[in-house]
Amino acid sequence: FTLLDLIAAFEPGGYAAAIEVVRAASGGRSLAMIPEEWAPLSAVQRAPGWEPWPIALPPHFEPLRGHHPYTARRGFDLDNLLRLGTGICTWGRYQDRLVFPVRRYDGSWIYYQSRATWEKSEHVPTGPKDKYRKNLNPPNDDPMRFASAGDVLLGLEHVQLGGYTRGALVEGPTDWLQSGPDAVALFGKVISDRQVELLVRAGVREVDVCLDPDAWAPPTTRTPDGREMPMDRPPPARVVCDRLAPHVAVRVVRYENDLDPGACGVADNRARRAYAESWGTGSRLMRIL
Numbered sequence: 474f475t476l477l478d479l480i481a482a483f484e485p486g487g488y489a490a491a492i493e494v495v496r497a498a499s500g501g502r503s504l505a506m507i508p509e510e511w512a513p514l515s516a517v518q519r520a521p522g523w524e525p526w527p528i529a530l531p532p533h534f535e536p537l538r539g540h541h542p543y544t545a546r547r548g549f550d551l552d553n554l555l556r557l558g559t560g561i562c563t564w565g566r567y568q569d570r571l572v573f574p575v576r577r578y579d580g581s582w583i584y585y586q587s588r589a590t591w592e593k594s595e596h597v598p599t600g601p602k603d604k605y606r607k608n609l610n611p612p613n614d615d616p617m618r619f620a621s622a623g624d625v626l627l628g629l630e631h632v633q634l635g636g637y638t639r640g641a642l643v644e645g646p647t648d649w650l651q652s653g654p655d656a657v658a659l660f661g662k663v664i665s666d667r668q669v670e671l672l673v674r675a676g677v678r679e680v681d682v683c684l685d686p687d688a689w690a691p692p693t694t695r696t697p698d699g700r701e702m703p704m705d706r707p708p709p710a711r712v713v714c715d716r717l718a719p720h721v722a723v724r725v726v727r728y729e730n731d732l733d734p735g736a737c738g739v740a741d742n743r744a745r746r747a748y749a750e751s752w753g754t755g756s757r758l759m760r761i762l
Contacts, residue, residue, distance in 0.1 A: 525620035527581035528611060531572055533564040541571070543590035549650045550739050556631065556654055557646075562587070567609060573646035575625045578633070584625045586610055586646055586660060608645075610660075623665040627658035632675050639679035640672075641726075641746060642713070644688070647735035652683065652742050662688045662709040664716055672721065679722040681746045684710045685733040714752045724749035 537544070537559050540551055544559075560572045570587035577583050587609045589596075596605040613619045631654040632640050641656035642664075643649055649658040659668065662684060672680065688710035693701045707715075710725075717723050726742075726749045728734070734742050 519617065524577070525583045525624055526618045527577070527583060528585075528619060530574075530582060531562055531565075531567045531585065531587065531611070533562045533568070534560045534572055535563060536560040541590065543571070547647070548738070549647065550653075553650045553653045553739070557628065557649070559646075559650075561590070570609065571646075573627060573649075575620075575627050576630050578630065584611065584620045584622070586622070586627070588646065622660040623663070624667055625660075626668055626671050627660065628653050629657050629671055629675055631655075632657060632677060636676070638676055639681070640677050641681045641683050641734075641742070642672075642717075643683050643734050644685055645735070648683070648685075648733060650735070651737055651739055652734050656683075659713075662713070664713045666716075669716060669720055672717075677721060679724065680717055681724045681726055681749045682710065682714055682717070682752070683726045683728075683734050683742065683746070684713065686728050686730045688713075689727070718752060723752035725752050726750075 537554055540549075540554075541561055544551075544554060558574050558576070560574075562568055562570055562572060567587045569590050571590060572585050572587045574582050575584040589605070589607050593605045593607070598604070610622060613621055627646055628649050635654055637655040639655070641652050643652050643656055643658050644662060645658050645660060649656050657672065689708045691708055692704040692706045694704050695701055714723050714725065724746075726745050728737075728745075737745070
């Protein structure tokens with residue numbers, strides 16, 4: 474009996490709906506169920522040299538020409554918004570959501586993530602099943618051809634175009650907006666082998682890991698009686714650093730508990746990166762951890 478079985482028992486759509494719930498919660502990754510919640514799995518066995526096929530733009534997508542009221546209120550960097558090609562959908566599944574595209578070398582879209590322009594406290598349900606979803610990813614019914622979140626890095630094309638050998642690694646699109654153009658976003662707190670490979674192939678030799686404060690907290694699980702218990706797992710950020718370390722020089726930027734890259738300005742994030750700690754056996758940061 475797994476977590477997927479439990480979700481399927483409560484979802485009207487059964488296992489098909491449960492898989493979508495897990496996919497949405499994990500940023501598109503396939504996750505092992507109990508007890509390996511933090512282990513990313515490959516959904517399919519792809520051939521060597523596999524690259525994702527292009528996808529269509531989301532329906533009713535319109536690129537931003539300037540600030541949207543939401544982006545202005547959040548103080549997102551306008552240059553990076555336009556550089557990324559951020560847009561908004563005016564109708565359909567992604568209506569009133571910002572859309573952050575992931576492109577390959579020829580400009581074709583291979584993935585995107587959308588973000589609500591309203592907060593959970595502002596959500597007005599239109600029905601009993603209308604729950605607030607901050608992020609929505611594109612559907613993927615053919616992972617042999619199309620990418621999921623763990624197959625791509627947001628902003629990688631700008632790292633390649635700029636010839637950056639040192640870049641920042643952040644969690645999501647809003648973090649990227651306040652960190653780019655020499656940054657990439659993971660769409661989460663887990664890094665896949667493919668994402669490491671993409672960084673190395675792009676010529677990146679040094680990475681400043683700028684993950685949110687909760688990524689440095691030990692994972693927890695909730696017991697049947699509602700108690701939160703620590704798991705015998707390292708913090709997700711530490712796993713990311715350890716997976717990167719054999720391939721690139723890793724530095725770490727730590728943020729206070731009430732801050733993350735998306736809440737800071739571009740200049741502030743750059744200033745923090747200037748004092749990043751080396752990730753290595755002899756570093757002060759490792760001794761603290």
